[in-house]
Amino acid sequence: MDRIDAMRAFVSVVTEGSFSRAAELLQLSPQLVSKYVSQLEDKLNVRLLNRTTRRVNLTEAGMQYLQHAQQILASIDEMDQQLGGLHQNPKGTLRISAPVSFSIKHLAPLLAEFQKQYPLIDLDLQLNDRKVDVVDEGFDVVLRIGELKSSSLVAKHVAPVRVILCASPDYLKQHGTPTCPEDLKHHRYLHYSYMEMDDRESIFPWLRSKNIEKSGAFQSNNGDVLIEAAIAGAGIALQPTFIAGEAIRKGQLVPVLLDFEPKVMGLYALYAHRKLLASKVRCFVDFLDGYFGAPPYWDAFVDTSAIVQD
CATH class of the missing domain: 3.40.190.10 (Periplasmic binding protein-like II)
Incomplete structure (x- = not known):
């Protein structure tokens, strides 16, 4: 039994006044709604409803349980709405670790444009050339340059590095x-x-x-x-x-x-492998894709065909 489904079935029976109307609201069969409520009563070892052929009435225990169940379900629905809003309008603090020189020379314009597109996302950029631990040090994304060894992290190729x-x-x-x-x-x-x-x-x-x-x-x-x-x-x-x-x-x-x-080496965006990736991380990784050009604009400074060695 799913406790939340059973709780929602019980509250619907009470508010709708019958099992059939609750079943219609939940788009379930009346038999399944009745089963949910019975399993909930068995789990709690208390009767929540007195049933007659025409109506259902709350017991004293049912009245107490109803108040708590409504509060719990309201909290769950509110959380779902907030998380859904995060998916549609990403927000929160995005913690990024990146190499010092690369960030100073090339990352600031990208971050400025990113925040214009996603103004609800706060950025916490930490510059460090050492290899940081994405999970243990609490970063959402780590930008790293070099040849990557196999790990449990997801590695997104951002740009080639000569x-x-x-x-x-x-x-x-x-x-x-x-x-x-x-x-x-x-x-x-x-x-x-x-x-x-x-x-x-x-x-x-x-x-x-x-x-x-x-x-x-x-x-x-x-x-x-x-x-x-x-x-x-x-x-x-x-x-x-x-x-x-x-x-x-x-x-x-x-x-x-x-x-x-x-x-050629590579610049990579590393992040923890998650089935449900936070929207703020997904938006940033997608924003990085192709931003620096192919080849990247800094290689336009190096016209090797025009270089003559002594």
């Missing part, structure tokens, strides 16, 4: 332009500290520790800092084009070893 090596023209003029991976051992490498050697080698299979200059090492957990250091002539940086693209377009940086450019 990663290239680049350096300033002055640095290359002084130290020479590498033409093969082995040449990197003669150059200073600007290391992104959140990228482990294993991860780096999965992106650039030919980039081995023996090929990297160790003296005067420069590392940071922020890609923008590394790009600024590269512009200043500190060495060669390995960074995604969504960070380096503008400096390349301005001629402040020059891509190197383009013939060895690795396979």
Whole structure:
């Protein structure tokens, strides 16, 4: 027996005055309505209704139960209406975790447009380049860049991410332009500290520790800092084009070893797998789809066909 269905059948019998009219209202057979009420009485071990051939009357226990049942059903109906409203007009707080540099350079306009379309959704954006736990840390959506390992999370591909090596023209003029991976051992490498050697080698299979200059090492957990250091002539940086693209377009940086450019990674939206996904999450994930273009607009900064290496 479904307790809510039985409770609704009992209240309908009382308000309609008969089993037949209650059955018509609920679009059930009179026999099923009678069965629901009888099962409810058996469950409670008390008689709720006195039945005659012409009418039904509440017992004292039935009068008490009716008041509570009406309150419970009203609360359930109100909740259903509110949740239905959330589906039609998504609202609530959407907690998002996203990479620092990508968010600063490319996410703010998207979020502004998203809130114009969904003004009832509040945004809580947390910037962090480390790998966060979607469920344990209470995020609705996590934007992550890289090659994803299998997990119970749903991964929505948002945009391709190119990663290239680049350096300033002055640095290359002084130290020479590498033409093969082995040449990197003669150059200073600007290391992104959140990228482990294993991860780096999965992106650039030919980039081995023996090929990297160790003296005067420069590392940071922020890609923008590394790009600024590269512009200043500190060495060669390995960074995604969504960070380096503008400096390349301005001629402040020059891509190197383009013939060895690795396979493209991806920007993904991760969220917990749920059969009934919250509307605020679904709206945001759908809004991301195709927003950055194909190819993404930041790659328009990198016209590799116009680049001539020394």
